[in-house]
Amino acid sequence: MLDIVLLGLNHKTAPVELRECLAFSKNESAAAMETLQKYPAISEVVVISTCNRVEVLMATVNMPEAVDAVKTYIAEVKNLPVSRFEGSFYIHDGDSAVQHIFRVASSLDSMIVGEPQILGQIKKAYIAATDKKTAGVILNRLMHKTFFVAKRVRSETGIGDHAVSISYAAIELGRKIFGSLEGKKVLLVGAGEMAELAVEHLIRNRAGSISVANRTFKRGVELAKHFNGKTIQLKEIPEHLKLVDIIISSTGSPDFIIKRDQVKGVMRKRRNRPIFFIDIAVPRDIDPEINRIANSYVYDIDDLKGIIDENIEERNQESLKGERIIEEAVITFRQWYESLDVVPTIVALRNKFDAIAETEIRKTMQSLKHLSDDDCQAIYKMTNGLINKMLHDPTLFLKSNGCHGDKSVYLDITRKLFKIDEGQGSEVRGRIKR
């Protein structure tokens, strides 16, 4: 019987310096999967490597040997002593390995709970594994189940809801003010990663024209070019306020760039259309008093951080629901996994044959009322003998070690061939295929 084993490290157990040393590139992980599968202890293997984790998922006949093999391999390839990373490694097997991979794919184990990239990264890792044919019956099943569970967690809980980045939180707020951001004119004052990211989000939401004001005009021109917008001078800002709807500011200025009276004066010309200031600068660029003017809204960096903290808290609450879904899924997976054991399969096969014989004999006996009890007994005996003879060779084959570590393949085929995965098992399979 193969064991499911997962070992690796993540952002919780290893610092970034170690993670970047161990990270596998796309080609490296493909090579790793190929090499690792050649070890006798390892039957199936998938390597997952992202910036926050390196994990090796295996089906193995000999867990200690397989774990050692992986560690030695990593030490060799990455040119590091095993002792350097061994302390950061966690090893899960059986249910706990299954649960771990479910949690990772559902983004419950991520640095920011609910971030959506991880599922795609695992899918890519699995595709690489299928290319190299390093995933077999067990890991194929496990990975399909993993994708299914991850999707379920995402759709049935709110772990992906609500922004958890500054720029995205600002966009969400904008939607609560303007409804749609389509065609809204944007003014970017100053430059900075977060501010530019917010502008990119806005463009993706089909915002209207972008204008850029910057202390050094040349840098402003560059930025404007990047966003396909136009450049204005800092002193043109007050005049410009009557045209734009969203102002994102992140300059290094020690004083306010936009003052209360400037906005108040312009509101009538704007016909009171709402205006939204996003102040990412420290010290602040936008006079907070502007927030008191009707139809104008100011959010500074702390306000946005406050929203994010609330949203993260909400995601954590939702992740509890996700854990429940995963627990259920671990149980159904275990049922399938245990069915791969030899004895239950043989018993189930025998039961199936017995049940068929029983039904057929009863049907026949109804039209053969003239037979004596002894005759009936003889028929039963004969049927029993037939079943024994027919099942003899398959049973021997399954019990023998002739089929080596990959017994699970034959067990799986047997169960499919004779359709003895009744109830939950077959249902789950049906759903995964769809």
Next chain:
Amino acid sequence: MSAPKVRYSKVNMDIVIIITILLYMLSTSVYFAYLLFQKNYLHQTGFYLLAAGFLCHSAAIGYVFIKSGVVPVNNLHETFAIAGWAIAGVFIIFKYKYNLKILGIYTAPLAAVVMLIASRLPNDPEQVKSVFNNIWLFPHAIMLLIGEASFAIACGVGIMYLVQEHAIKTKNHGFFFKRLPSLELLDTVGYASIVLGFTMLTIGLISGLVYAKIVWGRFWGWDPKEVWSGITWLLYAALLHERLAVGWRGRRTAIMAIIGFVVLLFTFFGVNILLHGHHAELISF
């Protein structure tokens, strides 16, 4: 011109009205569930229940109309029944036009409460007087009630606007922030319902003037009811004027919509109770 004796199978219609009230109440509870759990199927169910209630309600009103040949606004019971019908109807229109789902949480209970009050009021068809049998009564009563329903919705949307604006301004995003739509949508719907309400109010008042001329021989008699109707009209006219002229919007419009509705309620009830204007017979409990 004597009024026809209205005889209709009261029992049957009572059952239809009871079903209507039940549907409105069911819709209310489903909408409350939607407020709590935010599931799409809930507001859809709530809406269908309300629409079903509206159909029953229309059937009941239509039946009375055909049977008696006059608009059923002869007493307070019938006036309330039409008011409830108008609220549900105007909501259905706005729901289709703007897809403002959360509005149901306001209109469904409002319709249910108005109908419950109606059902508790005496319904005596004998009250029909010759004054009520006139072609001008139809636009006067129906238009005014539809207008009042629109203003009721404008008031509800205004309250939602204030709640949402407060959440955004104070940066304190609580229970309602994620449940309420954008300020822009609330403002648009509020404005649209005031425009509809004002149009209906104007038509209703004009036909009321014509009606007064026919019945009492004069357009305007400085009756308290007439004066307060005029004040209400001026209030909403001012609101619309400010919006068109200087672009009043947002918070101020929302507050005005709420004040306007309070004045409207006073014109509807208060004037009759406190100042004894005409229409008093409609407000006698």
